[in-house]
Amino acid sequence: MKLSLKNIHLPLGRFPLDLDVEMEGEVIAIFGPSGSGKTSALDLIAGLRKPQSAFIQIDGLVLADTRVGQSLPPQQRGIGYVPQDGALFPHLSVLANLTYGSRRANGSSIFSMDHVVDVLEISHLLKSGVRMISGGEKQRVALARALLSQPRLLLLDEPLASLDENLKSKGLDLLQRVRAEFSTPMVYVSHSPEEITAICDFMIVLESGRLVSRGHPRELFTTRNVPVLELK
Amino acid sequence: MENENWQIVYFTLGVSILSTLLILPGGVALAWLLARPRWMGKSLVETLVALPLVIPPVATGLILLKLLGRRGVLGSFIEKTFGVEIVFTWRAVVIAIGVMSFPLLVRTSRVAFEGVNPRLEEIARTLGAGELRIFFTVTLPLAARGIIAGTILAFARALGEFGATIMVAGNIPGKTSTIALSIYQFVQLSQDSAAFKLLGVSVLMAFGAVWISEFVLRKRSSIR
Amino acid sequence: MRDRNLPEGDFNNPAVKSIIRSLAVALALATGLLASSLRAAEVYVCAAASLTDALKEIAVTYDKESGDTLIFNFAASSVLARQIEEGAPADLIVSADEAKLDALEKKGLLLPGTRKSILSNTLVVVVPADSAINIKAARDLAGPDIKKIALGEPSSVPAGIYAKAYLEKLGLWEQLAGKIVPTENVRAALAAVESGNVEAGIVYKTDAMISKKVKVAFEVPESEGPKISYPLAVIKESKAPDAAKKLAAYLDSGPAGAVFEKYGFIMKH
Numbered sequence: 001m002k003l004s005l006k007n008i009h010l011p012l013g014r015f016p017l018d019l020d021v022e023m024e025g026e027v028i029a030i031f032g033p034s035g036s037g038k039t040s041a042l043d044l045i046a047g048l049r050k051p052q053s054a055f056i057q058i059d060g061l062v063l064a065d066t067r068v069g070q071s072l073p074p075q076q077r078g079i080g081y082v083p084q085d086g087a088l089f090p091h092l093s094v095l096a097n098l099t100y101g102s103r104r105a106n107g108s109s110i111f112s113m114d115h116v117v118d119v120l121e122i123s124h125l126l127k128s129g130v131r132m133i134s135g136g137e138k139q140r141v142a143l144a145r146a147l148l149s150q151p152r153l154l155l156l157d158e159p160l161a162s163l164d165e166n167l168k169s170k171g172l173d174l175l176q177r178v179r180a181e182f183s184t185p186m187v188y189v190s191h192s193p194e195e196i197t198a199i200c201d202f203m204i205v206l207e208s209g210r211l212v213s214r215g216h217p218r219e220l221f222t223t224r225n226v227p228v229l230e231l232k
Numbered sequence: 233m234e235n236e237n238w239q240i241v242y243f244t245l246g247v248s249i250l251s252t253l254l255i256l257p258g259g260v261a262l263a264w265l266l267a268r269p270r271w272m273g274k275s276l277v278e279t280l281v282a283l284p285l286v287i288p289p290v291a292t293g294l295i296l297l298k299l300l301g302r303r304g305v306l307g308s309f310i311e312k313t314f315g316v317e318i319v320f321t322w323r324a325v326v327i328a329i330g331v332m333s334f335p336l337l338v339r340t341s342r343v344a345f346e347g348v349n350p351r352l353e354e355i356a357r358t359l360g361a362g363e364l365r366i367f368f369t370v371t372l373p374l375a376a377r378g379i380i381a382g383t384i385l386a387f388a389r390a391l392g393e394f395g396a397t398i399m400v401a402g403n404i405p406g407k408t409s410t411i412a413l414s415i416y417q418f419v420q421l422s423q424d425s426a427a428f429k430l431l432g433v434s435v436l437m438a439f440g441a442v443w444i445s446e447f448v449l450r451k452r453s454s455i456r
Numbered sequence: 457m458r459d460r461n462l463p464e465g466d467f468n469n470p471a472v473k474s475i476i477r478s479l480a481v482a483l484a485l486a487t488g489l490l491a492s493s494l495r496a497a498e499v500y501v502c503a504a505a506s507l508t509d510a511l512k513e514i515a516v517t518y519d520k521e522s523g524d525t526l527i528f529n530f531a532a533s534s535v536l537a538r539q540i541e542e543g544a545p546a547d548l549i550v551s552a553d554e555a556k557l558d559a560l561e562k563k564g565l566l567l568p569g570t571r572k573s574i575l576s577n578t579l580v581v582v583v584p585a586d587s588a589i590n591i592k593a594a595r596d597l598a599g600p601d602i603k604k605i606a607l608g609e610p611s612s613v614p615a616g617i618y619a620k621a622y623l624e625k626l627g628l629w630e631q632l633a634g635k636i637v638p639t640e641n642v643r644a645a646l647a648a649v650e651s652g653n654v655e656a657g658i659v660y661k662t663d664a665m666i667s668k669k670v671k672v673a674f675e676v677p678e679s680e681g682p683k684i685s686y687p688l689a690v691i692k693e694s695k696a697p698d699a700a701k702k703l704a705a706y707l708d709s710g711p712a713g714a715v716f717e718k719y720g721f722i723m724k725h
Contacts, residue, residue: 048354074357081358087351091373100369101359149359303652319653320604320637402637403609420534421612422541422559 001153001185002059003028005041007066010051012040017051017209025202027179027186029217031193032206038189039084041206042155045187046081047074058153080146080184084157086138088130094141095126101149111147111182119181120144120174135162136171147182154186160195172198193221233429236405237414241433244410247322248390251330252337252383259334259386260379263341264371284396285335293399296328300400324401325408329393333386340385344378345371377449384445388438498525499699500545502536504552504686505641506577506615506660510719511550514712522706524699532641534612540565540691547700550574550688550707552614552642557687567690567697574708575686576722577660578678579618582670584652591673594623597656598631606637606648606657614684615642619658621682646670660684662720678722686721 001024008019017037030038043049045056047063050071056063064071080101088097098113117123120140125133133141139159146154160171172195179186179199190196196203196217203220205213213220265271266278284292300307300318307318318324348371356366372379394412403413411434418427503511508530515526529536529544533551537560540546549566551557554573560566581597583589589601597605608616616638623629639645642659649657650669657670664672688707690700706712713723 043354046354046358048357074354075360075362077358079358081355083351083355085351087349087355089352089356089370100356100361103360145359297651297653301651301653317603398640402639404637417609420538420609422538 001026001028002057003045003153003185003187004055004057005045006055006057007053008041008044008051008055009053010040010044010049012037012209015209017041017044019211021204021211021214023202023204023214025185025200026183027188027200027202029196029200029203030187030189030206031191031196031203031217033191036206037209038206039157042081042157042187042189045153046079046155047072047077048081061152078150078152080149080151080154082139082142082146082154082156082159084161086135086142088138088142088145090130092130093126094122094128094130094133097130097141098126098145098148101145110150113148115181116144116147119177120147136167139163139171140174143178147178147184151184154184155189156186157189158191159188160190160192168195175199193217197221233426233433237426237430239406240409240411240414240430243322244391244412245437247325247410248329248387251326251390252333252387254326255330255334255337255386256383259337259382260341263338263379263382264345264367266338266342267345281335281338283335284332289332289393289395290399292331293328293396296324296331296396296400300324300327319400320402320404320408322401322408325397325410328396328400329390329410332393332396333389336389337382337386340382341375341379344375344382347378348374380448381445384441384448388441391437391441392434498527499547499696499703500527500529501548501550501703502529502531502540502544502546503550504533504536504614505530505643506552506663507550507686508643509666510662510716510721514707514715517711518703518706522699522702524703526703532608532613534609534614535641543693545693545695546691547694547696548688548690548703550686552577552684552686553617554685554687555617556614557689560689565692567692567694570690570701570704571687572689572704572708573685573687574724575716576678576724577662577684577686577720578722579615579622579658579676579681579684580661580664581656581658581673581676582646582649582664582667583656583673584649585669585671586652587655587671589655589673591656593674594626594628594676596673597635598628602655603635604637604654604656605632605635606639606645606654607659608642608645609638609640610636613639613641615645615658615660618682618684622658622676622680625682660720665720685724 003023005019005021008017010017017040019041030041032038040049044051044054045063051066053066054064055067062070063077089100092100117126120143122137122140122144125137125141130138139162143159159175160168163171176199188196188200200217203215203217204211205220262281266274297319298304302308302311302317302319310316310318316323318327352370352374353366356370361369392412393410394416397410398413401408403409403417411430415427415430418424418430511528515528519525529546533553533556536549536551537556540549540560541563549557549560557566557571561571581591581594583591591597607619608614610616610620620629623632637648637654639648642663645657646659646663646667648654650667656673661675664670688704690697690704694700717723
C-alpha cells in the first residue's frame with residue numbers, strides 16, 4: 001500500500017501536527033511517545049478531524065485535498081478503525097456490534113462473518129453484552145467489527161496496550177494471523193518496539209507532532225536512531 | 233370524592249400527557265442541538281429556553297396571553313386561518329403547561345446527550361452510518377435514560393402548573409379546570425376538605441410519576 | 457487571645473472570611489430594606505378590587521390630613537375574607553357584599569359596633585370599545601355573536617354573585633352558563649373585555665367608567681338589579697383600631713363621598 005500524508009497541518013493543544021511524508025508498506029507503524037499526535041494522525045486518515053491543510057491519498061484514491069476543498073466523509077473512506085478502548089457500542093450485543101458496519105459493504109463481503117469470528121476466536125461471545133467481556137475480548141470484537149465493514153485499510157491504535165505480558169504475545173500471534181488471512185493493509189500505532197518489529201514493515205516516528213525518523217523498523221531500532229522508550 | 237372532582241383529575245392527566253407528548257420531539261431535538269459545540273445563536277436559544285424556568289410563571293402566562301389572545305399576533309392569525317380560539321379554552325391549558333415544562337425536558341435531555349461518548353459516534357461514522365442512523369442507533373439509545381427522566385420531570389411539572397395556566401386559560405369549570413387551579417379555587421371558597429382531597433390525589437400522582445421513572449431507569453441500567 | 461495561638465481552622469481562611477463578610481452585608485441590607493418598609497405601615501386596608509381607583513385618590517388627601525399612612529390590599533372580597541380568616545394583619549375591611557362580612561362576623565373576627573354599609577353600585581354589561589355587536593338587553597347575551605362572557609367568579613366574587621343573581625332572576629343563567637369565563641375579581645373581568653378575548657362582560661358601572669377600552673352596552677337599572685352594598689368594618693385583632701375607626705368615619709363623610717360619587721358609586725345616604 002502507498003499512503004501519502006502530504007502538507008498536513010492540524011493544530012492540536014500545545015503544538016500542531018505537521019507532516020509531509022509518503023509511506024509504503026503493508027503494515028505501517030506510527031511510533032512515538034504519548035501525546036505526540038499519533039492518535040490525531042489516525043483520526044485525520046479516518047476523516048474524523050478537519051485539518052487546516054492536508055493531502056491524503058491511499059493507493060491512488062484521494063481521501064482529502066484541502067487545496068481543492070475536497071474531503072471524503074468518514075462514511076465513505078472505507079477505513080476500519082480500532083481505537084484504543086475499542087469503542088464498542090455498550091447498548092448493543094456483541095453480534096449487533098459486529099454487524100453494524102456490514103451495510104457499508106453493500107453486498108460485497110470478502111470477509112465472511114464466520115471467517116472473521118473464527119480467526120479472532122470470538123464465536124463464544126456473540127450473544128453476550130459488551131459489558132460482560134474482558135478487555136482483550138473487547139479489542140478482538142472491535143477488530144472483527146472493523147474487518148466486517150470490508151475496509152480497504154485498518155487503523156489500530158495501541159491494540160495490545162491494555163493486555164498483560166503473556167496475553168500480549170498471544171495478541172501478536174493473532175494479529176499476524178489476521179494479516180495473513182485478510183491481507184488488509186494496516187496503520188499501527190504503538191510505543192512498543194517489540195510489537196512493531198514483529199509485524200510492521202515500515203515506520204514513521206513522531207515527536208511533538210513532527211516527523212523525526214522514517215524507514216524500516218528493524219534498522220531504526222538497532223542503529224539507536226530512535227529514542228527507545230522505557231517500559232510502559 | 234365527587235364526580236366533578238374526578239373530572240378535574242382526568243382532565244389534568246389528559247392535558248398533561250398531551251402537552252408532554254407534544255413537546256417531546258421538539259424538546260429532544262433542541263436538546264441534541266444544544267449539546268453540540270458552538271453554533272451561531274446558541275446562547276440566545278439557551279437563554280430563551282431557560283426563561284420560563286427563571287421568570288415568574290405568571291409573567292410567562294402574561295407573555296402567552298399577549299401572543300395568543302384574540303388580538304395577539306399568533307392568536308389572531310390562528311383564529312382567522314383555522315377558526316379556532318385559544319385563550320380560555322383547553323388548548324390554552326395545553327400550551328401553558330407545555331411551555332412551562334419544556335425547559336425541564338430540554339435541560340435534562342441535553343445533559344443526557346452530552347454524556348454520550350463522541351468516540352462512539354465517530355466510530356459509527358467510519359463504519360458507514362449516516363448522521364440520521366447514528367442518531368437513532370447510537371446517540372438516542374445511549375441518552376435514553378436521561379431523556380426518559382426529563383420527560384417524566386416535565387410531566388410532573390405539567391401536572392402542577394398554575395401561574396401561567398390561570399393567566400391564559402382561566403379556571404373555567406368543566407373547560408379549563410386543572411387540579412392546581414381547583415385547589416386554589418376551593419381554598420378561596422373555604423371548601424378546604426375538597427381542596428385537601430385534590431391535594432392528596434396530586435401527591436399520589438407525583439409519587440407515581442417518580443416511582444415509574446425510577447423503575448424505568450433501573451430496568452434500563454440492567455440491560456446495559 | 458493571641459492570633460498565633462488560634463488553630464488554622466475554617467474561619468481563619470481568608471476566602472471564607474470574605475464570604476462571611478459579604479453575607480453579613482447582604483443580611484444588613486435586607487433587614488434595612490425590610491425595616492424601612494415596615495416602619496411606614498399604619499392602617500392596613502383590605503378593600504374590594506372595584507374600589508381601587510377611588511380609594512387611592514382618597515388616600516392621597518387622607519394621608520396628608522391625618523398623618524396616618526394607608527396601606528391597601530385590593531382583591532376580590534372573597535379572597536380578602538379568606539386572608540383575614542387565616543390571620544392576615546388587616547385593620548379595616550371594605551367588602552363589595554354583605555355576605556363576606558356576615559361570615560367574618562360569625563367567626564368573631566370583626567370589632568363589634570364598627571360595621572356599616574357606605575356605598576352602592578350598579579351593574580353594567582360592557583363590550584370592547586371597538587365592538588360592533590349590538591346588545592340592548594340581557595337576553596341579547598344569548599345571541600350567537602356572544603361566545604364568551606367574563607364575570608367575577610360567580611360562587612365567590614361579589615360582582616359575579618350579583619351578576620348571577622341578576623341573570624337568574626331573568627331566567628337566563630342556565631342558557632348562558634356555558635359561555636361564562638369566571639375571573640379572579642371584577643377588574644380581571646374588565647381586563648378580559650378590554651383585551652378583546654371575550655365579547656362581553658358584566659362589571660360594575662364604576663369599573664366601566666375608568667376604562668377607555670370598553671363601552672357600556674347597557675346598564676342594569678338600580679330598581680331591577682340586585683341590591684349591591686359595600687359595607688366596611690374594623691378587624692377585631694387590629695393593632696391600630698383607633699386609626700381604623702378614624703378612617704372608617706372619614707370614608708363615610710362628605711369629602712370621601714364626593715370622590716366616590718365622582719367614580720360613579722352611589723352614596724348610601
